[in-house]
Amino acid sequence: MRRQVLLFMLVLSLTPVFGQVSYSIPEEMEKGSLVCNLAQDLGLEFKRLKSGRARIHSGDSAEYFELNRERGVLLIKERMDREMLCGETTPCALHLQMIMENPMELFRITIEITDINDNAPSFSSSEKRFEISESAVIGSKFVLEKAIDADIGINGLQSYSLNPTNNFALKLENQADGSKKVEMVLQKPLDREHQDQISLLLTALDGGQPRMSGTIQITVNVLDANDNAPVFTQPVYKATITENSPRGTSVIAVTASDRDGGSNGEITYAISNSKRRITDLFQINGKTGDVILIGEIDYEKAKLFQIDIEAIDNGGLSDSSKILIDITDVNDNSPQLKILSKSDTILEDSPENTIIAMLSVNDPDSERMER
Ligand SMILES: [Ca+2]
Ligand SMILES: [Ca+2]
Ligand SMILES: [Ca+2]
Ligand SMILES: [Ca+2]
Known part of the structure; x- marks a missing residue:
């Protein structure tokens, strides 16, 4: 053969x-x-x-x-x-x-x-995901996938486009083998609090008649950074309690918010006064911000308290505020009668308006009290 x-x-x-x-x-x-x-x-x-x-x-x-x-x-x-x-x-x-x-x-x-243009540029997968911290610096590069077009010449792969271009720009670099290195470059800072996921579409185009294209979906999950401090809802909180209120009485609840996610947004409340008197009298629930009375308050000793408070996130960022507490009086003191001097004897025919004794009446409760 x-x-x-x-x-x-x-x-x-x-x-x-x-x-x-x-x-x-x-x-x-x-x-x-x-x-x-x-x-x-x-x-x-x-x-x-x-x-x-x-x-x-x-x-x-x-x-x-x-x-x-x-x-x-x-x-x-x-x-x-x-x-x-x-x-x-x-x-x-x-x-x-x-x-x-x-x-x-x-x-x-x-x-x-x-050749006829019978092949569209194609990517080996339909989706690519990135996890990028919102603290990534401008100019950070992320390598994207190349497309392949089996046709040749003008019918082969000609260009790429990336949309939208709010945060990322497309960067193409010619390589020795004639292909292009495809990257996206961060050109505007990410902000997870504004947008925690970005969807982009990378399109590869050939130059045939008509042009054919292939796409790959790019998903960027923006990871949180602790770039927001807690913020109290008010610069000053006001509360009123009556003196002699029992221990455990709720005074006020304060709230701060933090735009970050996860532990970066978890807040702990604390009283920051250095004076022991305040912390002996008031306690704040670190998780809820509820302030309760834990001691005895006496209007006659103090009519106003200022509690300095702090909200701290797990990353150590904080905000401060204060609570002004007015104490209202209750009638808890009997008037005290004191005889300053008196006459031992009173004459039978003493004229009217003769002073027979001098008394002092003292009531520590305030004058505003109803008697
Ligand atoms: Ca062909
Ligand atoms: Ca083609
Ligand atoms: Ca935070
Ligand atoms: Ca953040």
Whole structure:
């Protein structure tokens, strides 16, 4: 068998070439499509094709063409995919020979398969996710995926676009292998409190007619940084309690908010007065901000208290405020009667308005009290 092939090759190589023609056809032509009018182009008569049992020999490539001897034309036998046949090699040419017997004649036929834009640029996945801290600095780069377009030349990958461009800009860098390094660069600071997730679309475009494109969804989860301090709802809180209120009486509830998430937004409340008297009398619930009375208050000793309070997040950022507490009086003191001096005896006929004793009445409760 091998001998026969060798012999055949030898005969072919010794046979003088009687003609040579070249054609150019696009890939993906339908089976049965006309490639060329071979007989006419080679100046041969139909009967010579028949008598010479003309046939097509296609070297090592598969049989993509067939010769119709009756019509003297070359037709497509199998649909051809340029990408599969030649990949990135250009030009993509197939070499055929037409052989005839009696006498033996050989014609060379070169058929160039031209590219059509039948492949869209594509990414290997449909989505890429990033976790980026809101504290990332301007200019930080994030490598994106490259697209692939199996077509060549203008039908191949030409450009990329990234949208929206509020926070990130597209950066392309040419590489030694002719491809591009695709990156997105942070150009405006992220703010998780404003937007905790950003969706972008990276589009790859070819230059064919019409243009084809491929996309990949890019999702950026913005991670929190502790960039917000707690803020009290008021710079001063006011409360009123009556003296002698029992221990455990709720005085007021204060609130601070923190725009950060997770532990960066968790607040602990505390009393920051340095005087022991305040902390002996009042207590704040570190978690809820509820202030309760834990000691005895006496209007007669103090009519107003100022509690300095603080709200601290887990990252150590804080805000301060104060609570002014008015103490209201209750009638808890009986008037005290004191005899300063008195006459031991009173004369029977003493005139009116004679002073017989001097008394002092003292009531520590305030005058505002109703008696
Ligand atoms: Ca193509
Ligand atoms: Ca393409
Ligand atoms: Ca915070
Ligand atoms: Ca934050």
